[in-house]
Amino acid sequence: MMSDSSIDIKISGRNVAITPRGKLSINNGFDETRPVLNQFRDEKAESIEVDLTHCTHIDSSGLGLLLMLQEACANKVRLLHPQPGVASVLKTALMERIMEVVA
Numbered sequence: 001m002m003s004d005s006s007i008d009i010k011i012s013g014r015n016v017a018i019t020p021r022g023k024l025s026i027n028n029g030f031d032e033t034r035p036v037l038n039q040f041r042d043e044k045a046e047s048i049e050v051d052l053t054h055c056t057h058i059d060s061s062g063l064g065l066l067l068m069l070q071e072a073c074a075n076k077v078r079l080l081h082p083q084p085g086v087a088s089v090l091k092t093a094l095m096e097r098i099m100e101v102v103a
Helices: 030-039 060-072 084-092
Strands: 006-012 015-024 047-051 055-058 077-080 100-102
Touching: 006 030, 015 030, 015 060, 030 060, 047 060, 055 084, 060 077
Parallel strands: 015 047, 015 055, 047 077, 077 100
Antiparallel strands: 006 015
């Protein structure tokens, strides 16, 4: 079965823009974000922005991925424009206490 989920990553200097499409989980996201985690392990990124406009579902492993990104970039992760279902999961997981969530 083919997945219609994907993730785009753009790195500009020490700023990272991540755009997941479809489901964000360990199966769609971890391999793609590993280079980001490795690149910013020693020298932290200035910011990571995750545009959730096209993310239709996030599970606990997707939340874990966001937390790993936060650790890699010194608490400067912004979650942008989550769809209602994704926003509900973020709220239930209290992610707004850890990261900035921008509606």
